[in-house]
Amino acid sequence: MYFKRKLEENFIKFLFASFAFLSIFVTLGIIFVLFYESIAFFREVSIIRFFTEREWTPLFAIKKFGIWPLLSGTLLTSVVAILIAFPAGLFIAIFMAEYLSPPIKGILKPVLEILAGIPTVVYGYFALLFVTPLLKKIIPSISGFNALSPGIVLGIMIIPTIASLSEDAISLVPRSLREASYALGATKLQTIFRVLLPAASSGVISSIILGFSRAIGETMIVTIAAGQRPVLTLNPLVPIETMTAYIVQVSLGDTPAGSLEYKTIFAVGMVLFVFTFVFNVISHRLRMKFIKFYKM
């Protein structure tokens, strides 16, 4: 009886430990898979071509392998998104932290969180069939597929992320700083912009970087509404292609495993992973620094 129980205890502990370790294997698996296939890709296409050619046409007869068009496409939609989400998210965060009463905040926050929980394919539909036609009335020259419309929708999607993380940061600023500012005769707005925001700046910046990283990795909105034409441009009114959209484009076709086209999606995935990883780490570091500073 005693032995049986001891055995059961150890078995459970071992089993659960292996489940926890699974997460490490997932990370290692991602890195291994991306590296393995990317190296196979770079054996056939030199890494110099990858970074110096200005066209991306692996699916055409004349193949060019320059990553820049996909990078510029990704950058374009993400920058549009952050230009929308940064001011909106920050103002909403300040407003919620300093002006709204807790019960109203309690209703507003979950409603805003709905925005972040809507499946991205739904946003894609909305960008292509609602926002783009709307933009066409204002800018007649805009194409049916463009970077502006999915960028705007992407921005609205990440507002809740930036608003809620920035609000947490502003709320973490100690009361004493706030009271000192008021005691010196500062108005509410002066306190917000000269004391609270500078004090919360690393937390706020952390939320913006995280939002940017989300925008880079988002797939369906840009696949549906931005087009599938990899061109090196910074014009948000013409069709482009992002890194994520390219992966989807190849996956939808019948690309045999092991072919060069198949390997390209891993090379592109590798670039995507490195970008989001770096931004996530910077964002995490900034937030940890901020929390440590004010919790002490």
Place this chain on the structure above:
Amino acid sequence: MERILKRKKIYEKIFIILSLFFLSVSLLTLFSLIVDVLIDGLPRLSLKFITSYPSRKPEGAGILSALLGSIYVMIVMILFIVPVGIGAGIYLEEYAPRNFVTNMIEVNIANLAGVPSIIYGLLGLEIFVRFFNLGRSVLAGALTLGLLVLPIVIMATREAIRLVPNSIKEASLALGATKWQTIKHEVLPISLPGILTGIILAVSRAIGETAPLITIGALTYIAFLPKTPLSPFTVLPIQIFNWVSRPQKAFHHNAAAGIIVLLILTFLLNIIAIILRNYYTKKYKL
């Protein structure tokens, strides 16, 4: 002096107006998205739409195989994430020693939550579809989505377990129960609503995911039902994507009708999670 004060008042008014503007833009977007989808999709939504297979003719097309495919993938995924996610959460909270390795696992789980979902698709394609030779099957899709949402379940489990009062654990141990008996009979029942909330949120996230499943090669056109976990499949978001990307207006209306079904499922899951969480925090935080 008075003029300065007046100007400051005006600045504050401008600030409040701008904030309200941004807030209303967000809420208005949500509102117009829902209204737009309802206007386009409601006329198409019928019992026949839900019980028909996809078709080349938009009027006769439906979401039967996609909806059942989604449900099938979710069930298999739940069978995977419930033991693994809860087990990992229990280990980190109750068994793991406070050391470098544990710390690494924790940081790693936080990092995984930030990896783009399409990268999980590439992982699933190489590992599940090719290496384990599962093909473009329900099982491969469920495992891929499972890995994607596992951090949600693990974090929810840990938070729920942390809320269990120490006195209850100590009382159980003092009565001679082993650690596993204590967890099984005391800790888990108390933290169940919190864990359940995490699982529901994980499902609501996974049910709307499109990109990773397209990447592992889930089909976009399926006119039969998946029979076994190794059958090929499609899911509701992929069916919607397929209809959106066609040029004909009639297919767009099908997409809108599909979106209504998908949004109802997502919102229902979220509402259940919110109710559970409220009930739970009320019961144990007081």
